[in-house]
Amino acid sequence: MSLKDLERLKQQATDAQKNKTDIQIVVNMGSCSMAKNAGDTYDAIADEIKKRGLEQVEIIKTGCFGMCESEPLIEIIKKGQPKVTYGKITPDKARHIVASHIVNDQVVGELVLSVDE
Amino acid sequence: MNQMTNPAYQIDDNYLDQVEKIAKQHSGRAEDLVLVLHKVQALKNYLPRTALNVVAKGLNVSESHVYGVATYYSMLSTKPRGRHIIRICESAPCHVQKARELIDAMLEHLDIEIGGTTKDGRFTVETTSCLGLCAVAPVVMIDDKVYGNLDRDTLFEVLTKYN
Amino acid sequence: MEFYRAHVLVCGGSPCVTLGCKAVREEIERLVKEKRLEREICIIETGCLGACEEGPIVVVYPDGTVYSKVNIDAAREIVNEHLVRGRPVKRLQYKGKLTSVSRTENKSKDYFQTQKRVVLENVGLINPNNIDDYILKDGYKILEETLDHLSPEEVVNTIKRSGLRGRGGAGFPTGTKLGVTARTTADQKYIVCNADEGEPGTYKDRIIMEGDPHKILEGMALCGYAVGATKGYVYIRGEYYQSIATIRTAIEQARELGLLGTNLFDSGFDFDVEIKEGAGSYVCGEETALIQSMEGKRGEATQKPPYPSTSGLWGKPTVVINVETVANIVPILKHGVDWYKSLGTPSSSGTKIFTLSGNVNNRGLIEVPMGIPLREIIYGIGGGISGGRSFKMAQIGGTAGGCLSEAQLDTPLDYENLQTVGSSLGSGAILVVDDSHCIVDVACSMLNFFAHESCGQCTPCREGTSRLLQTFRKLSEFTATKEDLDLAIKLARVMQRTSLCASGQSPIMPLEGIMQNFASEIEAHLNQECPAGVCHKSAHKTLGKEAVING
Ligand SMILES: Cc1cc2nc3c(=O)[nH]c(=O)nc-3n(C[C@H](O)[C@H](O)[C@H](O)COP(=O)(O)O)c2cc1C
Ligand code: SF4
Ligand code: FES
Numbered sequence: 075m076s077l078k079d080l081e082r083l084k085q086q087a088t089d090a091q092k093n094k095t096d097i098q099i100v101v102n103m104g105s106c107s108m109a110k111n112a113g114d115t116y117d118a119i120a121d122e123i124k125k126r127g128l129e130q131v132e133i134i135k136t137g138c139f140g141m142c143e144s145e146p147l148i149e150i151i152k153k154g155q156p157k158v159t160y161g162k163i164t165p166d167k168a169r170h171i172v173a174s175h176i177v178n179d180q181v182v183g184e185l186v187l188s189v190d191e
Numbered sequence: 192m193n194q195m196t197n198p199a200y201q202i203d204d205n206y207l208d209q210v211e212k213i214a215k216q217h218s219g220r221a222e223d224l225v226l227v228l229h230k231v232q233a234l235k236n237y238l239p240r241t242a243l244n245v246v247a248k249g250l251n252v253s254e255s256h257v258y259g260v261a262t263y264y265s266m267l268s269t270k271p272r273g274r275h276i277i278r279i280c281e282s283a284p285c286h287v288q289k290a291r292e293l294i295d296a297m298l299e300h301l302d303i304e305i306g307g308t309t310k311d312g313r314f315t316v317e318t319t320s321c322l323g324l325c326a327v328a329p330v331v332m333i334d335d336k337v338y339g340n341l342d343r344d345t346l347f348e349v350l351t352k353y354n
Numbered sequence: 355m356e357f358y359r360a361h362v363l364v365c366g367g368s369p370c371v372t373l374g375c376k377a378v379r380e381e382i383e384r385l386v387k388e389k390r391l392e393r394e395i396c397i398i399e400t401g402c403l404g405a406c407e408e409g410p411i412v413v414v415y416p417d418g419t420v421y422s423k424v425n426i427d428a429a430r431e432i433v434n435e436h437l438v439r440g441r442p443v444k445r446l447q448y449k450g451k452l453t454s455v456s457r458t459e460n461k462s463k464d465y466f467q468t469q470k471r472v473v474l475e476n477v478g479l480i481n482p483n484n485i486d487d488y489i490l491k492d493g494y495k496i497l498e499e500t501l502d503h504l505s506p507e508e509v510v511n512t513i514k515r516s517g518l519r520g521r522g523g524a525g526f527p528t529g530t531k532l533g534v535t536a537r538t539t540a541d542q543k544y545i546v547c548n549a550d551e552g553e554p555g556t557y558k559d560r561i562i563m564e565g566d567p568h569k570i571l572e573g574m575a576l577c578g579y580a581v582g583a584t585k586g587y588v589y590i591r592g593e594y595y596q597s598i599a600t601i602r603t604a605i606e607q608a609r610e611l612g613l614l615g616t617n618l619f620d621s622g623f624d625f626d627v628e629i630k631e632g633a634g635s636y637v638c639g640e641e642t643a644l645i646q647s648m649e650g651k652r653g654e655a656t657q658k659p660p661y662p663s664t665s666g667l668w669g670k671p672t673v674v675i676n677v678e679t680v681a682n683i684v685p686i687l688k689h690g691v692d693w694y695k696s697l698g699t700p701s702s703s704g705t706k707i708f709t710l711s712g713n714v715n716n717r718g719l720i721e722v723p724m725g726i727p728l729r730e731i732i733y734g735i736g737g738g739i740s741g742g743r744s745f746k747m748a749q750i751g752g753t754a755g756g757c758l759s760e761a762q763l764d765t766p767l768d769y770e771n772l773q774t775v776g777s778s779l780g781s782g783a784i785l786v787v788d789d790s791h792c793i794v795d796v797a798c799s800m801l802n803f804f805a806h807e808s809c810g811q812c813t814p815c816r817e818g819t820s821r822l823l824q825t826f827r828k829l830s831e832f833t834a835t836k837e838d839l840d841l842a843i844k845l846a847r848v849m850q851r852t853s854l855c856a857s858g859q860s861p862i863m864p865l866e867g868i869m870q871n872f873a874s875e876i877e878a879h880l881n882q883e884c885p886a887g888v889c890h891k892s893a894h895k896t897l898g899k900e901a902v903i904n905g
Contacts, residue, residue: 075612076620077498080489083611087490102478104564105596106557109327109339137565137600139478140719142326155418179416181361183398189363189413224650225633229592256651263652263809264633266592278593282554283753284711286799287787320636320803321554322593325711325785326718335595 095132097176099123100149104138111164112146118165119148122172131176144187150175161187202239209234210242214249221252224260228267236276236315237268265319272315273308275353278332281318284325289342293329294318296343300350313354358396360437361415365399375410378429382412385433395437411448422448469735470697472705473681474721477565482600485607488568494613496687497572501579501621509580509687510536516686516694517703521558522548522639522676523751523780523856525769531673534663535581538671543583545574546648546667546674549590549597550632550639553752554803555783558707559677561719563590563597566681567604571614573683575625577673586627587667589644592634602629636807640855641666641674643809654809655855678707678782698724702768706782713788715740725771729763732786743788747872751780753800754860757867776867792888793872794830794879797864801826804861815858818849822861830889832882839876843869 101107101116116135123131139147144161148168151157158181160171167185174180213230217223227246232238238261247254261267279294294305301309301316308315324330327339331346338349364379379399386395412421412432419442421432428446435441471477480487488494500509514529535543547570551559563570574586590598605627608614616624630648637643638653645667647653666672682704686694695703702724708731709719715737722731728748732738739745748758750767756777758765765775772779787796805819825842828834846862853859869876878885 075618077502079612080494080498080619083486083489084492084495087486090486091490104478105337105560105594106324106327106339108596109324109330109337134481135483136478136480137482138561139565140474140561140721141716142718143716144718145327152418155415156413156420180358181363181398181415183361183363183396186363186398220650222648222650225647226631229631229633250650252650260650260652263654264592264635266632266634281799282803283749283796283799284555284783284785287712287785287791287796318806319593319634320552320807321556323551323557323560325555325557325709325783328711328717332593 095130096153097128097131098134098149098151099131099172099176100134100136100151102138102145102147103135104145106138106142107145107147110145114165115146115148115163115168118168119172122169123176126172126177128172128176141187147187156189158189159187160185202241206234207241207245210245211249214246218249219251221250224250224252224257225264228257228261228264232267236272236274237270239271240269243269265317271308273312275314275334277314277316278319278322279316280320280322280324280328280330280332282321282325284321285328285330288328290329293331293341293343293346297346300343300347314350359394360396362395362397362437363399363413363415364397365409365411374425377426378410378412378424381426381429382433385430386437389433389438391437414442417442420448421446469720470705470723471721472685472697473562473569473678473707474565474719475685476569477561480566482565482567483603485568485604485611485613488566492688493568494572494608496684497575497579497613498619500576500687501619501623506536506580506582509576512687512691513580513683515691517701518679518682518686518694519702519769520676521678521682521706521782523553523754523778525779528675528679528682531663531675532577532580534661535583535671535673538664540671542585542668542670543581544667544670544672545577545581545583545586546644546662546672547574547586547588547677547680548639548641548644548674549588549594549601549677550644551591551594551677551781552636552639552807553754553781553783555709555711555749555752555785556781557709558719558782560594560597561707562677562681563594564600567601568608569681569684570601570677571604571608571627573680574627574675575614575618576683576687577675577680578625579623581671581673583671583673584624584626586625587630587648588627589630589632589638589648591632591638598629598631605629635809636803637809637855637857640857643855644674645672652809654811655857657854699766699768699770701770702779706767706779708767708782708784710736710784710786712784712786713740713743713791714738714786724768725766727764727766728758728784731767731784732763736786739786739788741788741790743790745786746789746791747787747793747796749785749787749800749864749867750777750783752783753803754778754856754863755780755783757864757871759867759871762871776870777863790886790888792830792884792886793868793875794826794884795886795888797868798823798826798830800864801861804857807857809857812852812854812858814849815853815855818845818853818858819861821845822865829876829879830884831891832879832884832889834880836880839869839880 103112146163147161148163149159171182174182210231217227243257247257261269322330331338383397410424412424435443510532518528519525549559614626632638635653638647640655641662642656643653662672662674698704705721706724707721710717720735749755762775765771769779801823805823808815808819810816825838846865850859850862
């Protein structure tokens with residue numbers, strides 16, 4: 075590994091970022107999230123995405139952001155729109171969010187924690 | 192099932208062969224002892240005396256040293272345990288979130304004492320210090336999985352997943 | 355499921371309430387009703403959207419248009435133009451960016467104004483299992499630059515000048531520690547990252563490991579370069595299955611790319627990292643015990659000196675450094691000493707991660723500059739006491755920390771100020787206890803911890819911790835006398851002087867605070883009364899049973 079290699083890697087990662095799919099669902103999966111069944115939430119989302127054939131949607135796992143009280147926490151990032159964060163998402167609620175927010179562009183207001191860019 | 196007739200507790204040659212194989216991978220590396228004990232324990236959920244002797248030979252350390260280490264760490268057990276280990280946190284942050292009521296309810300539900308194993312050999316219950324999940328207290332760890340924000344109903348429901 | 359044509363989010367954070375967002379929301383609601391659109395348009399009040407000086411903020415979905423400084427007239431225009439005619443009102447659109455710190459249920463302004471994420475900058479935002487995400491955030495660039503431009507001495511000096519102090523509990527200056535190991539000559543030196551995190555109420559190291567593992571590996575490599583060590587270990591407690599898995603993946607990925615291994619960045623510097631798993635022992639977090647455990651022995655503390663910095667793992671000079679401390683190394687080298695010192699207070703520079711637990715509304719973790727008052731954390735970020743109860747006690751720094759009362763809530767959280775109130779910053783754990791709890795009962799829980807975790811090699815600690823627990827159990831069963839208590843405190847003082855490691859030395863820390871700040875409640879127990887109504891005769895069914903049997 076040299077500096078050049080590192081820079082090339084970063085460039086690749088940057089390009090990959092640009093070419094990312096239009097919709098990303100970020101699921102927090104740290105231990106506290108897992109302790110509150112984030113695993114099931116993730117599975118429900120993955121299942122719903124697959125069932126509906128939503129190929130343009132990418133699911134990303136991250137660590138815990140620190141708002142453990144609101145776990146499981148998921149974020150929906152749609153190109154050109156502010157990021158929406160949902161808190162306390164059970165598998166059922168997750169399916170609802172996929173149907174409503176991802177497919178029909180309907181933010182599920184009562185579950186929203188915050189909106190930011 | 193009686194502990195002595197439970198196949199999980201039977202020590203046979205096959206088992207000891209497995210232990211020896213694990214120890215061989217770390218032969219002469221005394222510093223790997225804790226790791227070896229973790230691996231051996233994974234076979235039967237506890238560390239039988241005979242297995243400790245095999246480990247001692249494999250790593251070329253004294254039996255008393257192995258025994259001393261095996262009894263020192265709370266995750267290692269030299270007593271037979273159930274198929275699943277329930278670790279329930281009783282440190283202060285969980286305590287002020289009603290951990291004790293949860294512990295009592297569970298002990299009653301499973302009809303055992305702390306450190307005990309259920310009659311069907313399903314669970315052994317141990318208390319533990321903080322598991323670093325205080326933000327979702329009270330917390331229980333079953334084998335390598337963690338469950339938080341529990342009350343008696345949610346805990347009992349979780350228990351049904353294990354057999 | 356109901357389908358709405360549009361969703362309107364109106365912020366309702368407390369700063370905006372004063373700016374009139376409530377009136378705006380009500381006006382929008384009124385207009386929507388008037389136009390009979392309530393089945394098509396859903397209006398939602400959200401938490402703060404993080405652009406308060408631009409508030410009130412209104413966001414219209416599905417298109418995600420953000421409007422700022424919305425007054426009543428603007429609200430009407432938005433309804434008439436955007437919601438009815440589907441034409442966004444360009445003139446009112448917000449040009450800036452909504453900040454990313456508003457991700458909280460807590461509708462208080464304090465949350466995003468006080469947080470300063472340095473160590474946690476990537477946590478929760480990147481995929482910890484993909485090294486590309488870290489590289490995208492300029493990961494391993496500082497390592498490259500340092501190997502290229504700076505001498506090891508310069509690295510040590512930079513850390514020294516930054517004023518970084520250990521975040522694992524003791525608060526020892528990290529630069530000094532690195533300096534000692536750097537000056538010691540040996541054929542092999544080691545960097546050991548202490549991830550045994552066992553102090554009750556602490557979970558910061560876990561969140562860093564699970565969220566941004568490469569920051570730890572890069573920091574360790576930098577330390578290795580600074581002191582001349584080529585080998586690093588991360589000692590992770592056995593119960594942290596997920597941390598172990600995440601760090602393992604990170605090491606594999608870094609090795610694969612040649613970011614760990616030999617001849618890093620063609621500089622001739624070698625550095626590799628391995629994982630050591632613990633097996634459940636609090637005392638193993640103590641640095642000498644940690645080293646014993648790594649050598650495959652019982653994790654018992656040993657006499658200091660010699661300190662690990664000169665004679666540690668296998669007798670070689672070893673830097674034992676906490677996860678949070680090591681995660682500070684990259685930011686310091688990246689942004690410079692002046693920047694780092696501008697955070698925090700003159701004697702405690704930088705930020706500190708605090709982990710909130712107990713009876714507060716928002717349990718979780720936060721990173722703030724050193725020196726912010728405790729009250730701000732509990733009532734600001736923490737959202738106050740849960741369940742409508744009131745504050746009783748806060749314990750800072752884990753079970754070995756001091757117990758503060760209401761009167762001490764304005765103490766700034768840094769190394770010096772906490773010492774003046776008989777506490778210490780420790781690991782940064784903040785346990786909040788509400789008034790439904792009895793102080794004696796809480797003390798029993800703390801003392802049970804010490805009794806349970808004593809490694810048993812020195813008599814004052816082994817016997818003392820059990821006796822202390824016994825006395826407080828007696829107190830909670832109303833059978834203790836004043837003499838018993840006095841003796842217990844005296845015993846705790848003896849333990850402080852005669853125990854080998856800090857585990858046996860520290861029970862006096864919480865006890866002193868409890869005896870001072872909650873004297874009347876203790877007194878009541880001597881008179882067979884528990885003001886909180888928790889204690890009664892033979893209350894302790896399970897708690898402490900084991901310890902007393904052992905004792
Ligand atoms: C009983 C006891 C337990 C400790 N537990 C930990 C721990 O879990 N994690 C940690 O980083 N330091 C712990 N320490 C502190 C370590 O001994 C040591 O000071 C620290 O790892 C040094 O790193 P730092 O300078 O970066 O803080 C503990 C100390 C004692 C006495
Ligand atoms: S003070 Fe306690 S924990 Fe520390 S070495 Fe002595 S017995 Fe062990
Ligand atoms: S106190 Fe129970 S997990 Fe921390």
